[in-house]
Amino acid sequence: MTEEELLLRQLFDEEKLTDKQKKIIIAAIETFSEKGYAASSTSEIAKKAGVAEGTIFRHYKTKKDLLVSIVAPLMTKFIAPLVVKDFNKVLDREFETVEEFLRATIENRRDLLVRMLPVVKIMFQEIPFQPELREQFLELVVKNIFNRVEKVIISYQEKGFLIEMPPESIARFAITNILGFLFSRYLLFPHLKWDDELEIERTIQFIMHGVGKRN
Amino acid sequence: MTEEELLLRQLFDEEKLTDKQKKIIIAAIETFSEKGYAASSTSEIAKKAGVAEGTIFRHYKTKKDLLVSIVAPLMTKFIAPLVVKDFNKVLDREFETVEEFLRATIENRRDLLVRMLPVVKIMFQEIPFQPELREQFLELVVKNIFNRVEKVIISYQEKGFLIEMPPESIARFAITNILGFLFSRYLLFPHLKWDDELEIERTIQFIMHGVGKRN
Amino acid sequence: MTEEELLLRQLFDEEKLTDKQKKIIIAAIETFSEKGYAASSTSEIAKKAGVAEGTIFRHYKTKKDLLVSIVAPLMTKFIAPLVVKDFNKVLDREFETVEEFLRATIENRRDLLVRMLPVVKIMFQEIPFQPELREQFLELVVKNIFNRVEKVIISYQEKGFLIEMPPESIARFAITNILGFLFSRYLLFPHLKWDDELEIERTIQFIMHGVGKRN
Amino acid sequence: MTEEELLLRQLFDEEKLTDKQKKIIIAAIETFSEKGYAASSTSEIAKKAGVAEGTIFRHYKTKKDLLVSIVAPLMTKFIAPLVVKDFNKVLDREFETVEEFLRATIENRRDLLVRMLPVVKIMFQEIPFQPELREQFLELVVKNIFNRVEKVIISYQEKGFLIEMPPESIARFAITNILGFLFSRYLLFPHLKWDDELEIERTIQFIMHGVGKRN
DNA sequence: TATGAATGAGCTTTCATTCAT
DNA sequence: GATGAATGAAAGCTCATTCAT
Numbered sequence: 001m002t003e004e005e006l007l008l009r010q011l012f013d014e015e016k017l018t019d020k021q022k023k024i025i026i027a028a029i030e031t032f033s034e035k036g037y038a039a040s041s042t043s044e045i046a047k048k049a050g051v052a053e054g055t056i057f058r059h060y061k062t063k064k065d066l067l068v069s070i071v072a073p074l075m076t077k078f079i080a081p082l083v084v085k086d087f088n089k090v091l092d093r094e095f096e097t098v099e100e101f102l103r104a105t106i107e108n109r110r111d112l113l114v115r116m117l118p119v120v121k122i123m124f125q126e127i128p129f130q131p132e133l134r135e136q137f138l139e140l141v142v143k144n145i146f147n148r149v150e151k152v153i154i155s156y157q158e159k160g161f162l163i164e165m166p167p168e169s170i171a172r173f174a175i176t177n178i179l180g181f182l183f184s185r186y187l188l189f190p191h192l193k194w195d196d197e198l199e200i201e202r203t204i205q206f207i208m209h210g211v212g213k214r215n
Numbered sequence: 216m217t218e219e220e221l222l223l224r225q226l227f228d229e230e231k232l233t234d235k236q237k238k239i240i241i242a243a244i245e246t247f248s249e250k251g252y253a254a255s256s257t258s259e260i261a262k263k264a265g266v267a268e269g270t271i272f273r274h275y276k277t278k279k280d281l282l283v284s285i286v287a288p289l290m291t292k293f294i295a296p297l298v299v300k301d302f303n304k305v306l307d308r309e310f311e312t313v314e315e316f317l318r319a320t321i322e323n324r325r326d327l328l329v330r331m332l333p334v335v336k337i338m339f340q341e342i343p344f345q346p347e348l349r350e351q352f353l354e355l356v357v358k359n360i361f362n363r364v365e366k367v368i369i370s371y372q373e374k375g376f377l378i379e380m381p382p383e384s385i386a387r388f389a390i391t392n393i394l395g396f397l398f399s400r401y402l403l404f405p406h407l408k409w410d411d412e413l414e415i416e417r418t419i420q421f422i423m424h425g426v427g428k429r430n
Numbered sequence: 431m432t433e434e435e436l437l438l439r440q441l442f443d444e445e446k447l448t449d450k451q452k453k454i455i456i457a458a459i460e461t462f463s464e465k466g467y468a469a470s471s472t473s474e475i476a477k478k479a480g481v482a483e484g485t486i487f488r489h490y491k492t493k494k495d496l497l498v499s500i501v502a503p504l505m506t507k508f509i510a511p512l513v514v515k516d517f518n519k520v521l522d523r524e525f526e527t528v529e530e531f532l533r534a535t536i537e538n539r540r541d542l543l544v545r546m547l548p549v550v551k552i553m554f555q556e557i558p559f560q561p562e563l564r565e566q567f568l569e570l571v572v573k574n575i576f577n578r579v580e581k582v583i584i585s586y587q588e589k590g591f592l593i594e595m596p597p598e599s600i601a602r603f604a605i606t607n608i609l610g611f612l613f614s615r616y617l618l619f620p621h622l623k624w625d626d627e628l629e630i631e632r633t634i635q636f637i638m639h640g641v642g643k644r645n
Numbered sequence: 646m647t648e649e650e651l652l653l654r655q656l657f658d659e660e661k662l663t664d665k666q667k668k669i670i671i672a673a674i675e676t677f678s679e680k681g682y683a684a685s686s687t688s689e690i691a692k693k694a695g696v697a698e699g700t701i702f703r704h705y706k707t708k709k710d711l712l713v714s715i716v717a718p719l720m721t722k723f724i725a726p727l728v729v730k731d732f733n734k735v736l737d738r739e740f741e742t743v744e745e746f747l748r749a750t751i752e753n754r755r756d757l758l759v760r761m762l763p764v765v766k767i768m769f770q771e772i773p774f775q776p777e778l779r780e781q782f783l784e785l786v787v788k789n790i791f792n793r794v795e796k797v798i799i800s801y802q803e804k805g806f807l808i809e810m811p812p813e814s815i816a817r818f819a820i821t822n823i824l825g826f827l828f829s830r831y832l833l834f835p836h837l838k839w840d841d842e843l844e845i846e847r848t849i850q851f852i853m854h855g856v857g858k859r860n
Numbered sequence: 861t862a863t864g865a866a867t868g869a870g871c872t873t874t875c876a877t878t879c880a881t
Numbered sequence: 882g883a884t885g886a887a888t889g890a891a892a893g894c895t896c897a898t899t900c901a902t
Contacts, residue, residue, distance in 0.1 A: 465683075465774060466681070466683055466773075466774055467683075468680075468681055468683035468684040469683040469774070551773070555770070555773070557833060558681075558766070558770070558832055558833070559680060559681050559684070564833075568834070593854075595847065595850075595851075599844075599847055599851075602825075602829070603822065603825075603848075603851045606821065606822060606825035606826075606829070607818065607821060607822065607825070609825075610817075610821035610822075610824075610825055611821075614817065614821070617773055618772060618773070618779075619783070629814075632810065632814055633818075635810075636810075636814075636818045636855060637855055638855045639808075639854070639855040640851060640852055640853045640854040640855030
């Protein structure tokens with residue numbers, strides 16, 4: 001059992017899901033992620049999950065309900081915690097540079113993030129079309145993350161490691177560049193050859209120093 | 216007739232499309248952009264275009280053909296030129312700073328880009344699911360743009376305005392941050408309040424100097 | 431319930447078909463036989479069968495699949511056995527003339543054959559256009575029947591009742607003339623008046639003695 | 646230009662058809678023959694004929710009209726004459742055997758018949774479904790041919806070459822066996838290996854003497 | 861006369877959803 | 882709870898036919 005499946009099962013246990021429900025969710029994640037929500041059929045998901053078509057509708061009133069039931073709890077319980085996990089520790093440590101913080105943050109979470117990419121992919125694919133998800137995303141993820149991240153940023157600004165730009169802008173740039181790398185790497189052009197360590201290092205360097213030459 | 220429609224019509228004239236074909240394309244862009252490709256029905260597009268459903272299939276053998284016929288020529292004829300337009304002029308000018316170049320590049324094109332956002336949205340929504348589009352995108356847009364952008368970057372590197380990072384990485388960061396802003400601004404959170412000029416300025420500043428403090 | 435339907439139901443039971451599937455097959459046979467495969471619509475078949483159109487496609491992936499599913503098993507289970515049924519008995523009997531054998535063979539089977547004519551009609555209508563059916567027909571019917579018929583012919587040749595022509599040619603002539611009568615009678619010109627018994631007798635006479643006068 | 650095309654063109658000239666009409670008819674024969682009438686589309690015929698779709702409907706009000714326009718004149722002007730051609734000569738000649746008559750009749754016409762098989766195929770495919778064609782066939786071909794053939798048969802009966810069976814029955818058997826051979830050979834199993842001369846000889850022998858042994 | 865874009869009815873097929881078992 | 886046959890609306894697509902040019 002992979003770490004990802006473990007994580008999902010943890011989640012399942014909290015929700016007290018039956019065995020069939022778990023299989024349905026795993027199959028749905030795989031299918032939605034590969035083909036997109038609209039192009040996925042419930043019959044295909046049922047087949048992949050090894051359950052009857054009717055079983056899906058016993059647990060989820062509609063197909064959209066299945067989508068929301070997958071993405072919503074993962075937004076609350078998984079993605080937000082993933083990003084802000086251990087930030088308190090970081091905040092307590094002294095003399096740490098921002099570079100080290102970023103490196104630790106990215107590297108610690110990269111593997112897991114990669115494994116969760118199917119769900120992330122679904123999330124970003126569907127947010128433009130599902131107002132329900134968009135609002136949940138704003139409420140649960142964006143606000144949550146930005147709040148926590150801003151605190152870290154302010155702390156580093158106070159230590160003189162970061163410029164005086166508004167914390168939410170710094171947060172946006174940091175997140176944009178991390179996600180920008182991950183999206184190029186795993187969603188848009190997974191077939192190209194990538195030197196992951198080097199790209200991460202460059203991303204950190206870029207976030208910190210930009211590309212303008214200091215004279 | 217909006218400027219966007221004008222632009223489309225320019226494009227149409229080059230392709231010598233009939234009146235109905237133009238209406239179909241406009242309706243398809245609108246529908247695909249609003250609902251995504253898979254969730255759009257040809258009957259809805261036909262209705263919106265004011266033509267019979269059969270007319271769509273007279274011009275485009277399949278629904279996917281319609282998608283590709285919309286996105287592909289816009290990739291070749293519009294998006295790539297849009298990004299690299301006037302780069303030669305820029306390259307000729309002396310004493311110009313990178314900041315000014317970025318500002319000119321972004322501001323010149325922003326309005327148009329915003330109007331073309333429906334197509335851009337379709338492009339990025341469908342690239343993960345349509346290998347055909349992904350390859351065309353790599354071939355027509357990525358290579359084309361990166362080639363041109365790299366020349367500009369090298370020229371600025373020679374003038375001592377940019378650090379010695381590989382040009383394609385600098386290009387990736389610049390594009391990531393510009394698109395990152397535009398996506399947040401227009402696709403993900405169009406409902407939030409934005410101070411566009413300020414955000415553009417900050418994006419430029421960020422690209423140039425990062426967020427690390429110079430001691 | 432007619433004898434034909436009884437026969438079909440026998441067949442159905444072996445295949446363990448649901449009630450709706452049986453209705454679909456009966457309706458399909460009727461429709462294909464009346465209008466030909468290509469001119470029959472699935473919606474008409476569904477209406478005639480009293481099921482929803484979707485039900486047809488739940489059981490038969492495509493319309494062609496429905497055609498093949500009707501014709502193929504009837505070729506294996508019905509037509510070949512029909513023709514060669516009881517041949518062993520015939521082979522065991524002594525002193526029987528070929529005329530009596532032909533008369534028994536034709537008369538025994540004529541009623542049933544007439545009732546199965548819809549399926550036979552479909553078979554012969556579609557064999558020129560469906561390579562799949564043609565191959566199945568060759569494999570299941572032609573080889574099977576010719577093998578058995580040849581044995582009978584050789585047995586009668588040994589008894590001195592038949593000339594020394596190759597058995598497969600004799601078989602071909604016999605079958606041609608029997609089918610030729612049945613086709614003229616039931617497919618091409620069913621509206622003409624026919625004296626069936628007389629025509630059968632003449633057919634037998636013709637097969638045995640030809641039309642040349644013995645001097 | 647093959648003999649078949651020559652024949653068609655002869656026919657065309659009598660009907661004073663335009664060049665496009667001829668092309669349409671040739672294309673329609675080819676398509677109907679390959680796929681059957683219902684499975685052939687007018688657009689495919691138009692493409693094959695090198696004319697616009699509209700052109701077909703300028704000359705033939707409906708698709709069925711095109712079918713009838715092809716089959717009907719060929720029934721009157723071609724098939725009936727083909728079968729009964731030169732019968733008068735035959736009737737005049739003395740001492741000719743039936744075998745020689747059949748051999749001459751079959752062999753003389755076989756090549757041409759083979760080339761006309763597409764039309765013959767269409768005719769027999771569609772007669773069961775098109776009452777119009779069936780009536781024309783009965784009127785133009787069956788009666789015509791049977792009349793002429795019967796005269797020949799009676800003549801040979803008078804000469805003592807044929808048994809006293811009703812002429813129309815003798816005609817039916819002869820035609821059945823000739824067509825039976827040609828259908829097996831060219832429509833049902835064209836892929837098998839055939840020794841044409843031998844089969845024709847056997848067919849003649851069979852028609853004359855049957856398969857019963859003379860003791 | 862010939863064209864071919866346009867039509868819309870109708871085709872085959874898919875699919876989310878229901879419900880008797 | 883679980884099933885899967887059945888549904889029927891709607892999907893993508895085809896095609897004979899029309900008509901302005």
